[in-house]
Amino acid sequence: MIDAYRRFMNIEAPPAPQRPKGFFTDTSLCIGCKACEVACKQWNQLPADGNELSGNSYDNTGALGATTWRHVQFVEQAKANNSRVGQRWLMMSDVCKHCANAACLEACPTGALVRTEFGSVYVQQDICNGCGYCVPACPFGVIDRAPKDGHFEAGRAHKCTLCYDRQKDGLEPACAKACPTDSIQFGDIEELQAKARRRLADLRARGETSARLYGMPESTEAAEVGHLNAFFLLLDRPEVYNLPEVPRLPRKTMAQRYAISAVVGLAFAALSAVAFGRRSG
Amino acid sequence: MEMNGYTVRDGKQVADFAALKDDGSTACGVWIYSGVFPGEGQNMARRRNKGDGWISPEWGFAWPGNRRMLYNRASADPQGRPWSERKKYVWWDAAQHKWTGYDRPDFPDTKAPDTPGQEEGVGVDAHSGSDPFTLKADGRAWLFAPSGLKDGPLPTHYEPLESPVKNPVYRRQDSPIAKRFSRKDNPISAPGDPRFPYLATTYRVTEQYTSGSMSRWSSWLSELMPEMFAEISPELAAEKGIKNRDWIVVSSARGEIECRALVTRRLRPFQLNGALIHEIGLPYHWGYKGLVKGAMANDLVPLSEEPNVYIQEDKAFTCNIRKGRL
Known part of the structure; x- marks a missing residue:
């Protein structure tokens, strides 16, 4: 019966899950060329966001958004303000983390956000109704809606697809393909994690003692969102790169928030009852 | 196939550049890549046989002729014996009367080490069997160029x-044989000229391509580097009352431009002869047309050329800056 219905409605069986794939972004290799940003925009045909000099080092695109799915951060760092001691220029190509427990996916009421057979989190543009619940849910501020008056898929939510279309054809995502230094590596997530551990040990042995991995299954940031299918090797604390120390899953605090709302609501009700009681009395 | 080379009559690929002729019977796009596609369906660059030794001659392709090290005959002494057993690389095999080794010898295959150079010989025939540097006129290594350069050696x-x-x-302050263009509109300011106390240098950013006249029409590149700017140190910015993103005017003896200031510690003042000398960094990709426009750093640089290949000297000149617009 269900099979007949599926055939009649032309509903395909979902593709069989494969070994999860993802990105390992090694910031120690990033040279800030932004080839990933351009390759991403070209493959996905995303429009430019405007031509304004930000004054913030060499970063003129600012942040991830509906039409910027890879974004290279530039951090000009020194041990103290107005000093050149320990000066360095950190670069990091940021992207959707494709979390194991994705907050955007949990918040989506329409089922537009799905987990693909490659383990990535994907927005189905024909189902998204632009409610925007996913936007504040994301602890990294990745997913965003395209402006309603814009000419790109107006109003709907957008983010990195981990090049779902390219993966379907057995190709690596455009950013990883374009990266000239292999700072962005694409592959089987478990293999990448093993590779990252080796790279970290190697860097530490060479004296990069503040190097760390971000988004591994065992690390603190995995407490709520789980491991990240796009994880990073950082040369400093996550805050330096605009990443939360512990990304939070809104679901975890939902009961508490409902309770607070209920208490506040009751308090207002009591207050107005007192006020009305006085006036009418 | 055009790069590999082929025989014109039947369009067959040649095995390597040794098969190329100067009589028009073969054609080749670039001789150093000759041999990379030696036959139908064969791509030497795709080979992945690691092999036993450390040279891996069957891994990929190295030009020319799949040689991993140029002039490798120099790894053997004049008699053709390896200089050291540990570093042996190619050597003369007297029994078979040919050069052999781990790599493909970069030398005529059967030219014995004791072959004398021919006085009237053309090309490598003029070299003796102990002259490894086959592309040099005398077949020898050079520590400096004894002739051909206008300066030096x-x-x-x-x-x-x-x-x-x-x-x-x-x-002597500067090169006596630099090409100069002494014109009214191309003045050069003297060392220590108080009108132009700062150093300037020009460079590219990776997002725009050379002059920018091609890349400025791509919206994806333009948004990444949208405007002409000048990089200055926080020290100079404080001295001049300039804040990040302020408009500034950069001037030299030749002209002046306006652009935004990008204040960054990456620019470090120089300590020269006890004086603090500031440097200003100028990318040079903008112009008056394109999706993004901006002033041209080339309006400031002196017109002068290096004497050998006439490269313009625009990596260092003197300038001044002020806050404001033109």
Whole structure:
């Protein structure tokens, strides 16, 4: 019966899950060329966001958004303000983390956000109704809606697809393909994690003692969102790169928030009852 | 196939550049890649046989002729024996009367080490069997170029035509044979000219391509580097009351431009002869047309050329800046 219905409605069986794939972004290799940003925009045909000099080092695109799915951060760092001691220029190509427990996916009421057979989190543009619940849910501020008056898929939510279309054809995502230094590596997530551990040990042995991995299954940031299918090797604390120390899953605090709302609501009700009681009395 | 080379009559690929002729019977796009596609369906660059030794001659392709090290005959002594057993690389096999080794010898295959050079010989025939540097006229290694250069033969230091300091090495300030264009609109300011106390240098950013006239029409590149700017140190910015993103005017003896200031510690003032000399960094990709426009750093640079290949000297000159617009 269900099979007949599926055939009649032309509903395909979902593709069989494969070994999860993802990105390992090694910031120690990033040279800030932004080839990933351009390759991403070209493959996905995303429009430019405007031509304004930000004054913030060499970063003129600012942040991830509906039409910027890879974004290279530039951090000009020194041990103290107005000093050149320990000066360095950190670069990091940021992207959707494709979390194991994705907050955007949990918040989506329409089922537009799905987990693909490659383990990535994907927005189905024909189902998204632009409610925007996913936007504040994301602890990294990745997913965003395209402006309603814009000419790109107006109003709907957008983010990195981990090049779902390219993966379907057995190709690596455009950013990883374009990266000239292999700072962005694409592959089987478990293999990448093993590779990252080796790279970290190697860097530490060479004296990069503040190097760390971000988004591994065992690390603190995995407490709520789980491991990240796009994880990073950082040369400093996550805050330096605009990443939360512990990304939070809104679901975890939902009961508490409902309770607070209920208490506040009751308090207002009591207050107005007192006020009305006085006036009418 | 055009790069590999082929015989014109039947369009067959040649095995390598040794098969190329100068009589028009073969054609080849670039001789150093000759041999990379030696036959139908064969791509030497795709080979992945690691092999036993450390040379891996069957891994990929190295030009020319799949040689991993140029002039490798120099790894053997004049008699064709390896200089050291540990570093042996190619050598003369007297029994088979040919050069052999781990790599493909970069030398005529059967030219014995004791072959004398031919006085009237053409090309490598003029070299003896102990002259490894086959592309040099005399077949020998050169520590410096004894002829052909207009300056030299050994490197030295001259200041740029415009410099804030006197040459600390010689009394001669700058290159005596630089090409200069002495015109009214191309003045050069003297060392220590108080009108132009700062150093300037020009460079590219990776997002725009050379002059920018091609890349400025791509919206994806334009948004990444949208406007002309000048990089200055926080020290100079404080001295001049300039804040990040302020408009500034950069001037030299030739002209002046306006652009935004990008204040960054990456620019470090120089300590030269006890004086603090500031440097200003100028990318040069903008112009008056394109999706993004901006002033041209080339309006400031002196017109002068290096004497051998006439490269313009625009990496160092002197300038001044002020807050404001033109």
